[in-house]
Amino acid sequence: MIKEFPKISIIIACLNEENYISECLESLLMQDYDGDFDIIVSDGGSKDKTIEIIQILQINNSKIKLINNPNKIQSAGRNIAIESSDAEYIAYIDAHRLAEKSWLSNLWEVYETKTQADLKIVGVGSVHYDASKTNFSKAQEIAFQSLMSGAGSGNFLNKKTVEKVDHACMCLYNKKIITDVGLYDESLPVGEDIELNHRLTILNDYNLYLNPGAINYYHPRKDFSSLLMQQFNYGYWRQIVIAKLRSANKLNSLQMKKIEGMQLKTYIPALFVLFIVLLFIMSFFIDYAFYSYWIIVLIYLFILALASVFYWIINKVSPVNLIIVFVAIHFGYGSGVLTYLFNLKKIRR
Incomplete structure (x- = not known):
């Protein structure tokens, strides 16, 4: 069987991410995916040096496209990026993350393999690990994978093999399917990713898979108060x-x-x-x-x-x-x- 490598758009919605956006984009430019891909950054009106950093990287990298997100929030930014893409598939990643070199290729490999037997597949998600490497960030990585935070064996972060899941992070999607179900809910400033995944898997009976071999790294909260507020928003x-x-x-x-x-x-x-x-x-x-x-x-x-x-x-x-x-x-x-x-x-x- 001849492998196919369709064009994929990697989308990023960002706002004031000067500390991380360069690292994120550079990791994406190094992806070993054999097909064509572009990187669409939707900026919500950053007041720091985020836009300047992106524009500098654009000089020597035609893959990077910068667009404006007038609504500022992440859900709207992702939707604008998806709508501006001419690719058949999209993969999203947050601006405060970086991807392993094989992140995109590992997502596509599982998607292509599963498509042969699963007509209801919509996408494939990845797992994440700590990028900051501080004592506090390492504690968060361990805590979020533990039973003490409610993360049992069913949690996508604890999967060891390719499995069907209701939710995963930093996913690759079939663009037509997620467009047909309505894209991200722009009334949600928080939780828009899990809402979309549950709308796809629970309400519309599509199948989402998790590939633990597709890895990204994230920078978690730096202190107790910011972590407390993050969790408050998640709960609410x-x-x-x-x-x-x-x-x-x-x-x-x-x-x-x-x-x-x-x-x-x-x-x-x-x-x-x-x-x-x-x-x-x-x-x-x-x-x-x-x-x-x-x-x-x-x-x-x-x-x-x-x-x-x-x-x-x-x-x-x-x-x-x-x-x-x-x-x-x-x-x-x-x-x-x-x-x-x-x-x-x-x-x-």
Whole structure:
């Protein structure tokens, strides 16, 4: 069988990414994909040196195209880039990431192979690892792959072989299919990627695969407060994504079961945070609540300490940083879910 290598557009939506955009683009220019590809950067009006850096790289690289994203947010930027592409396939990557040399070719290899037997294939996703190589960033990489953050064997980050998944990151897609289902939801400033993947796989019965051999690297949050806010936004907007999925017309029982399962999973950190907050308030008025609160907190910290020591032994990562990261994930995400459930923040449509 003769292998085909169609043109692929790599799309990037960016805003004020002067620290990372050069590294990202240079990694993409070095891709070993045997076919033609271009790189479409959709900038949301950067005020730093992002545009200047891109324009300098354009001088000697005709593959790079720079377009304007007047709506600023990532979902709109990706849609504009997709619509400007003349390729049959697109692959997206974030500006604060870089790709291994074989990232694009490994995505296409699995797509081409699966297409021979799967008429419902829509795309192939990749896995990511830490690019910053700091103690705090390494702790995040380990934490997000662990059971303590809710990432079991079903999580795409823990896959070891090519498998069918409901969600993955930095994916290659058939452009016609994602265009037909409506592209990215531009009402979502956060979570637009997971919403599209679930709309494709759960609501429209397309198949998305994960290739753990397709690797990219990302720069995670630099400190506790920024990680806490990231997780808050993930928890909050995840509820909006789920609400959008639930509102789809004519859901069958299997589709509803998957959506309800996702929602129940998000309630676990939310209920924990709610319990801790209520117990803390009650501790000012009821003696047993005071003692119960501190017992629960100490048990929680003890469990985190045990888990962190375990991961330290296995992965040589700072247990103190792991504890800090776990707390940020649990309380940030849980607080975001609670904020949505109690309607404490105005929902942007």
